[in-house]
Amino acid sequence: MILEAHGLRIELPRGWSGRVFRRSQHMATLHAGDFQLPLEDGEFGDRSTERMPATASFLALTEYEPGSGLKPGAGLFAPRGIGLPLDPAQFAANCLAHPRAGQVGMQHFFTEAERPFCLYVVIAGTRATRRRQLLTLDHVLGTLRIR
16 A cells, blocks of 8 residues: 655555644654554554554654754754664664553654654564564665655
């Protein structure tokens, strides 16, 4: 399935669900997961991660509005692009917006197409399951295009 809206495009594997939405006219958010996502959720998927199965993957790509000191390509948003493959060492329970048993997460702030974003990824399951999930996430994120 291809999701495309608000200058974001991503290809999701069979069995994944996702959506692209805007809470304001300036900032886009993309959610994707290998389980059925709830219809309403916040930018970082609080409801989605609360309902994640014991072995699941979720990603949120949230755009930030430049201004008030936030400048694309500078400071926290200095990295260009996501940088694949994802580093398993970046995933930890203390990186979760809402810590939940069995889940680990990571955040990566970056700029692409002069747009500042945060990539937030949550995975759940055993270490072996997480390795497989990271391979799939790398593939999915490799299809991401930002205009």
